[in-house]
Amino acid sequence: MHQQLTDQWRDAPTQDLIQFVLTNFHEKHRQQFPELIQLARKIESVHNDHQECPVGLADLLTEMSNELESHMMKEEQILFPMLAGGIYPSGPIAVMEEEHGEHDVMLAKLAQLTRDGKAPHGACGSWIMLYEGTQELIHDLQQHIALENEVLFREPQAVPQHGKDFCCGSCQ
Template structure:
């Protein structure tokens, strides 16, 4: 029987074989677009739970605000990747400075996920929770799983593609200035 970590490792191995351009397209379509759809729905559900169940001891007070902050941070991060970094990577340019910034932001996203998990008791709805609360935590579990895989693919594979021999050479003879 496969464990979640085994499945995660197998997924990473599949992505390892993909050319940068295909991997970038996959990331945008399967993670960026998905996060943009997930978070507004989760924010609305969190607000509902906080409003309706504010007197319950397990109510995740502040969750909607945390999710809103995550959404803003992720949106800014994803736009920088899509508009600046990903076109460079797709062209065979691997600027160390911008990659380091994205990795640092990934660390911040992971810290926010840890805060989310602490606030929601590891996304475990309390006994007798309503359907909306259960749906919220199921959605949060999916977000956590998706975002962790997303970060791992970028940090472990996409950003490390520069270590592979490139057929086109670094920027076809042009340097972006991030090599120094």
């Protein structure tokens, strides 16, 4: 599924891809986290006596939200403007890719804590909504990371220019 999205955007103009990431991922994540954190706090409070209660989920989501917000701000303020200008700085890109690896670790913890989105038998509607929301977040963030790592952060290959100013190199 991630491959389909990355293939779809592979030849798109960088500015278009940046706008897609901002709209479909950055804005969406900023909406997802507060709702999920609120639901997690509710479930942890109301169902704290249930053996399958996801104790620590609200804290994990809060940590993830804080880390991701810091990451997205660096992209928005520093890296994306550079990429839009045709500059592909290896240092900042390496930092973002390293942070993506850290996000992947947190996503694995999230999946484990929510039992891969499988709410316990007889769970209330809020618990089910929470787990559905965490599954959507995991999916969205994985797509987001794949799109940036595999497409946005890769410098476009130079297209050979054919015409009167083109030199194949053999005449020099």
